Amino acid sequence: MKFAANSHLDALCGEYLLGTLRGAARRRFERALREEPQVALHLRRWEQLFALRYSEMIGIEPPPSLWKRLDRELQLSRYRPRWDRNLGFWRAWAVAATFGLLTVMAVQLFPTAWFAEELTEIARLESTDKGVTLQAELSKDRRTLRLRAPRPVIAGPAQSYELWLLPAGGGAPLSLAVLGTLDASLSLPERQAAGLRTGAKLAISVEPAGGSPIGAPTGPVILIGEIQT
């Protein structure tokens, strides 16, 4: 039977929207909606008249598991940007980021040989009274020079320590670094690294804060030692 010709079509549309049309009768009506445009048009008219809007006050927060299930079952990861597709990526990213942060913090907090390359002692700088010995160590690639003091030695507020290279064949001292403390790790430019060879000397002088104003030692040399490589 054609629903469009049914004298109860109005009542059926109303009860369908209301929800009192149930079971087999509801399914028959839905089939008619698909197959008979007149029925669909009739229902559309009813929908426009009977446009009740629910109040948001009746809302209930669904449990998080409901979304997770939908996400998984519908395989929604296929419809995310490539970098955002899987949890594994973010877990790996979180581990890498944490490790990176810890490394940066550790290097800043513990600037010791833990994170440096293997170092070889090249000189022992001694004070004129032999009271303090400063160890100078050089990395394998000759680009990192590390000074290791037996105890913290910190320059006074108006002073700096300056590390000098006294070339093996003589000549003017070459400033390697201005230091606030004798415990230090320096990156050396290639030209300076080339001068760190047997016969040359390393020396520490006491200079005004910020280092020698003239590019040569102006204060007393407190530590000096010959390089042996």
Next chain:
Amino acid sequence: MLDNHDIKRLIITTGLRGEDSAAAFQALYKMCAPLLLGVARRLVGRRELAEEIVHDSFTRIWRSAESFNPTAAQPLAWMVTIVRNRAFDVLSSHDVSRVDALDADAYEDTGDGLFDWAADPEQGVSQQRSAQHLRDCLAALQAAERQSLTLAYAYGMSHSDLAAHLQKPLGTVKSWIRRGLANLRGCVERYMEGA
């Protein structure tokens, strides 16, 4: 107030099946799932069944988003219809005792607390006006008719649920529903023609 314009945009992006579709669908869910769960909860009376209905409905929404016609339907109404239809399927296939499921005191017979009668700026003037007419016409119905329609619409009560809840013969309840719907329609149409 849920914004039909936003909902429409999210449904369309969901239906495009691109890299933004999952994010749009998730935003749509976040925005609308609480209301839809509230609707389903009232229709079937049980929380766990209501959650199943919302799950099934969002699965349907995901699959139908591609063919959603934004000019033919108000997007929130479209989603509510999906939830309601799924709830009626569940009510037909489960032995759900409507009357016992909710405390009798929990039923709101007038619909004032269930429905939003405020003007929706997203809707056209004629739709805002028809919502106002609907409210006036519901109020103008006989109390028994209004109560039957509200309980059926909001709480998914079948004829027999209503007969049990209102303690009236089935035939009486059916006739209240039939007359109530006819009177409601006639009243709204009269308003519309006079507008």
